[in-house]
Every structure is written in C-alpha cells, then in structure tokens.
Amino acid sequence: MxxxxxxxxxxxxxxxxxxxxxxxxxxxxxxxxxxxxxxxxxxxxxxxxxxxxxxxxxxxxxxxxxxxxxxxxxxxxxxxxxxxxxxxxxxxxxxxxxxxxxxxxxxxxxxxxxxxxxxxxxxxxxxxxxxxxxxxxxxxxxxxxxxNPFTTSLTSDLRPRTSDLKYISYARQSISEQDVASVCSVLRSDFLTQGPKVPEFEQAIAEYCNAGHAVAVNSGTSALHLACLALGLGIGDTLWTSPITFVASANCALYCGANVDFVDIDPRTYNLCPQTLEKKLQAAQQTGKLPKVVVPVHFSGQPCNMEAIHELGRQYGFRILEDASHALGARYKNEPVGNCRYSDITVFSFHPVKSITTGGGGMAVTNDPDLAQRMTLLRSHGITRDHEKFQIVGVKDSVNETEPGTSKPPHLPTFLLL
Structure with missing residues (x-):
C-alpha cells in the first residue's frame, strides 16, 4: 500500500x-x-x-x-x-x-x-x-x-531544556489532553477549592490503597505535618526517620516543636534498617529517650520492612508514619502500600516528580477514624459544620502559654488537639 x-x-x-x-x-x-x-x-x-x-x-x-x-x-x-x-x-x-x-x-x-x-x-x-x-x-x-504546531502547549513534545546534552533532566511530567480537559472542567465549575472533586479523589486513593480514610492536602509536606499533629507530636517529643530522604520527613517534627534524630539505612535497600532501629531503641530505652513517632521512608518506591518496624513499634510504644511519597502504586507483601496494616498513617505526594501529579498536592491515609477526623479538622483550621464538635476549650490569651502536662506546641490553640 x-x-x-x-x-x-x-x-x-x-x-x-x-x-x-x-x-x-x-x-x-x-x-x-x-x-x-x-x-x-x-x-x-x-x-x-x-x-x-x-x-x-x-x-x-x-x-x-x-x-x-x-x-x-x-x-x-x-x-x-x-x-x-x-x-x-x-x-x-x-x-x-x-x-x-x-x-x-x-x-x-x-x-x-x-x-x-x-x-x-x-x-x-x-x-x-x-x-x-x-x-x-x-x-x-x-x-x-x-x-506539534503548538510549541507553547502543555502537551507539546518535549525538547531538551539545555543545549548541553550531558545533563539529564530531573523529571518531566506527562500531561495529556484528557488531563487538560479535566482541569478545565474544574475551572469552569463553581468550585476551585474543597469542591466535589476533593472527596472523589480521596475516595479513589482510599479504595486503591484499601485504606479506611484519606485526607487530601496541598502537598506531601503538609500531609506529614498534619499527620504528626494528629499523632500528638509536640515539644519534648522526638521523631526518628531515615537520613536518606527529602528534608520534609524530618522538618515535620520541627514544625511541631519536636526533636529529630536519624536511624541509619540498610545499604542494600537504602531504606531505614530495622536491625539498626532495634539497637537504637534498646539504647534509648536505657536513657528514657524513646521516640514518639518513627517515619520509615519508602525510598524510590521500594517499601521498607514494615512488618519488622511494626513489631518494634508494638514493643517500644512508638507511632508509625509511613512516608510513601515515592511509593503510590508500590506493593508490600502483595498488598498496596497505604493500607496502613503496619502503620498509623501513610502519606503520599503528588508533586510533579512523583508517580502521579496534581501539580502539587498530598494525601494522608489511615484506618483510624479519630486520626482522620483530626487531620480533616487541622486541614481546615479547626472549622467544622458539625455542631456537636463546637467547643471552646482552654484557648489561651498568651500564645506562649502551654497547658500544663501537655506537649502542645505553644503556637497551637488547645482545641485543635481535641
């Protein structure tokens, strides 16, 4: 022919x-x-x-x-x-x-x-x-x-961003015409924030991960921050995480007024090493400085040994926050990462270099309805339409005053931690 x-x-x-x-x-x-x-x-x-x-x-x-x-x-x-x-x-x-x-x-x-x-x-x-x-x-x-006649189009063919071909691009997102159409449909709707697409997306992620609840936020960093607050991390507490990660995995503790320490990695997987974690926990128990939260990071989408970390959590009493920013779509023991079988909360990122992108955005998933409710309230500054939750408890006149016997960061009103 x-x-x-x-x-x-x-x-x-x-x-x-x-x-x-x-x-x-x-x-x-x-x-x-x-x-x-x-x-x-x-x-x-x-x-x-x-x-x-x-x-x-x-x-x-x-x-x-x-x-x-x-x-x-x-x-x-x-x-x-x-x-x-x-x-x-x-x-x-x-x-x-x-x-x-x-x-x-x-x-x-x-x-x-x-x-x-x-x-x-x-x-x-x-x-x-x-x-x-x-x-x-x-x-x-x-x-x-x-x-492609539209050289300025979002869907234009990719050209080198530098004439020096020895450079490898950090990342390049894939945006289709269907993606553009979906964004345009939202722009023409009555909602640009907190509209019906948000719970639709939350439900889709929760179902995909086999998790009970999902809370969408504006970034993976925000999801880590709200998760730490929901877990009660605050002044005097310590969070442990991997040293091989983006700074947000550690900064989320600092946002809450807590301290940060690191657990070395397994050189084969680049993930937080359970054996090293166990030795560090044994030493910390002797000094009374056990972590309140441990954040294992699924580096490059490869899941950590969550079963071993979970068993240590039960033994030493710390909460587990999975940083799965790289790992949407990954599976552990033939189950989706994010099902929270071995953790309290799992966090995803939708930054353009991640598996999927929303131009930014993040998600926290959990099976604990109380944690989900706390993160939902924190996301909206504690504002709720549920009159049964209308309470004013111990809001201080001074931003520097902290409720005795609590680890609440001084800049947070007490009612947010209910």
Missing part, C-alpha cells in the same frame, strides 16, 4: 479552531484553512471526540448544542478535500496476531486507547503524518511522523 502525503488532523486542531478563547485558536484555524485547500484526513473517532468536547464545554466557554455540533461535522465531511477514515474495531485489533504487532506491543492504559485506535487507523490506511497538540503520546508509535 502506497503511503499518502496528506496528514491526519487530530481532534484538538478542530476543537481549538472553533474556540476563539483558546490561545491556540489562530494557529489551529490557519492550519484548518491551509489543509482544507490541500487536503487532510480525519478519523471517525476524531469526530466523536470533537462532538463530545464541544458539547460538554470542556474546552469551549460556550458549548455547542448537539444540533450545532452535528451540523459542523456534516459540513466538514462534505468538503471534497476532507477524507474520513474508519477506525478499526478495538476487539478486532486485539484478535489480530500479526498485522498490528507494533501497535499491540505497547502497553494500553485507559486514556491511551484513543491514541491507540487512531494510530492503528493511520497504519491501515497508510497515513504516516499526524498533526496534533498531543505529539508526545503519538511519538511512541514509531511508524508515525508527528508534528
């Missing part, structure tokens, strides 16, 4: 061309006019995606009615230079053992099926060139030539 020189225009070109508020509107419109004269292809699944997006308002401030969207598509496909390609059945593709091998070898995930079907459609129709704002996702198909 002879390969054609005409390109396929992805649905985002069509979408931006009719959205006058998009920063890519002029460029997309120019491309559409240009290729309407010289000819282009569009897959039937492109038209479906276009119809869905413009009628539900994900990328257009003024959504089309179904009649308007249908009429636009009818007019487009009547243009002689526009050829609509039929997308193959996903079931048929999966049944084909030979012809689609290069496409099928790629791992298919939920949001990649759209790209997968378009790539297979182009291969079958011998169309090599695709023009898209989602270039990076299509470049994984080696038989395609990909052009």
């Amino acid at each position: 002879k390969t054609t020189d005409k390109p396929l225009l992805d649905s985002n070109i069509l979408i931006y061309s009719i959205n006058g508020d998009s920063p890519f509107h002029e460029k997309a419109l120019d491309l559409l006019v240009q290729y309407t004269h010289s000819g282009f292809y569009v897959a039937d699944i492109n038209l479906i995606e276009f119809f869905q997006v413009v009628t539900d308002g994900r990328k257009t401030p003024h959504p089309f009615s179904t009649e308007q969207a249908s009429e636009y598509i009818r007019r487009l496909v009547r243009i002689p230079q526009v050829n609509v390609l039929k997308t193959g059945s996903f079931h048929d593709i999966l049944q084909d053992d030979d012809a689609h091998a290069e496409v099928r070898r790629l791992q298919i995930k939920r949001f990649a099926i759209y790209d997968y079907l378009i790539a297979d459609c182009m291969r079958r129709h011998a169309v090599k060139l695709i023009i898209t704002g989602n270039a990076r996702d299509f470049r994984k198909f080696s038989f395609l030539d990909v052009i």
Whole structure:
C-alpha cells in the first residue's frame, strides 16, 4: 500500500479552531484553512471526540448544542478535500496476531486507547503524518511522523531544556489532553477549592490503597505535618526517620516543636534498617529517650520492612508514619502500600516528580477514624459544620502559654488537639 502525503488532523486542531478563547485558536484555524485547500484526513473517532468536547464545554466557554455540533461535522465531511477514515474495531485489533504487532506491543492504559485506535487507523490506511497538540503520546508509535504546531502547549513534545546534552533532566511530567480537559472542567465549575472533586479523589486513593480514610492536602509536606499533629507530636517529643530522604520527613517534627534524630539505612535497600532501629531503641530505652513517632521512608518506591518496624513499634510504644511519597502504586507483601496494616498513617505526594501529579498536592491515609477526623479538622483550621464538635476549650490569651502536662506546641490553640 502506497503511503499518502496528506496528514491526519487530530481532534484538538478542530476543537481549538472553533474556540476563539483558546490561545491556540489562530494557529489551529490557519492550519484548518491551509489543509482544507490541500487536503487532510480525519478519523471517525476524531469526530466523536470533537462532538463530545464541544458539547460538554470542556474546552469551549460556550458549548455547542448537539444540533450545532452535528451540523459542523456534516459540513466538514462534505468538503471534497476532507477524507474520513474508519477506525478499526478495538476487539478486532486485539484478535489480530500479526498485522498490528507494533501497535499491540505497547502497553494500553485507559486514556491511551484513543491514541491507540487512531494510530492503528493511520497504519491501515497508510497515513504516516499526524498533526496534533498531543505529539508526545503519538511519538511512541514509531511508524508515525508527528508534528506539534503548538510549541507553547502543555502537551507539546518535549525538547531538551539545555543545549548541553550531558545533563539529564530531573523529571518531566506527562500531561495529556484528557488531563487538560479535566482541569478545565474544574475551572469552569463553581468550585476551585474543597469542591466535589476533593472527596472523589480521596475516595479513589482510599479504595486503591484499601485504606479506611484519606485526607487530601496541598502537598506531601503538609500531609506529614498534619499527620504528626494528629499523632500528638509536640515539644519534648522526638521523631526518628531515615537520613536518606527529602528534608520534609524530618522538618515535620520541627514544625511541631519536636526533636529529630536519624536511624541509619540498610545499604542494600537504602531504606531505614530495622536491625539498626532495634539497637537504637534498646539504647534509648536505657536513657528514657524513646521516640514518639518513627517515619520509615519508602525510598524510590521500594517499601521498607514494615512488618519488622511494626513489631518494634508494638514493643517500644512508638507511632508509625509511613512516608510513601515515592511509593503510590508500590506493593508490600502483595498488598498496596497505604493500607496502613503496619502503620498509623501513610502519606503520599503528588508533586510533579512523583508517580502521579496534581501539580502539587498530598494525601494522608489511615484506618483510624479519630486520626482522620483530626487531620480533616487541622486541614481546615479547626472549622467544622458539625455542631456537636463546637467547643471552646482552654484557648489561651498568651500564645506562649502551654497547658500544663501537655506537649502542645505553644503556637497551637488547645482545641485543635481535641
């Protein structure tokens, strides 16, 4: 089959061309006019995606009615230079053992099926060139030539950030068109903070980890801080953690007015060593300086020996806070990290260098409803709509006065620790 020189225009070109508020509107419109004269292809699944997006308002401030969207598509496909390609059945593709091998070898995930079907459609129709704002996702198909005309797009193909190729990038997030659409749907909603997406996300993480409760916050650092407060860490207490970690694993103790000490790592795993922890606990017990909280860190996503650490926690009476900022998706003893079987609280980070990103963000998960309630109250400055929790207990006139017999940091009102 002879390969054609005409390109396929992805649905985002069509979408931006009719959205006058998009920063890519002029460029997309120019491309559409240009290729309407010289000819282009569009897959039937492109038209479906276009119809869905413009009628539900994900990328257009003024959504089309179904009649308007249908009429636009009818007019487009009547243009002689526009050829609509039929997308193959996903079931048929999966049944084909030979012809689609290069496409099928790629791992298919939920949001990649759209790209997968378009790539297979182009291969079958011998169309090599695709023009898209989602270039990076299509470049994984080696038989395609990909052009991204939107060089300032969030989904633009990645280029070296330095001309010196000896440097390796620290991290590069992957943002798809679906991600952009999800953010836009929130921006157009009535809620930008603490809206319905927050409990939806909390529930999804809790279910994924098999945990009882999840509390979303603005960063993994904040999650560590609130977890320490919920565990009652304060002045005179000590937190132990690994020396091989980000500073937040230790700073969370300092935020609470507590002290920090470190337990050396196992040189094979780079995680906190249970044997070293046990020896340090034995020595601390002799001097009466046992830690109140131990923070094992799952370095690079590799889980610590949590069963051994948990057994030591039962023996020596410390609370366990898992720093799983690297470890969302990891498994320990064939169970998801975050199920809190061996800890009181587990913390995740959604910073752009982590497994998934929300542009920032963090989450604390626990099976203890009281800890979950404390973290939820701390997250919102102690504000609650539950009238049964309306209490004023021992709020001091002086910020420097601490309730006798407690380890409450002096800058925190007493009622927050109820």
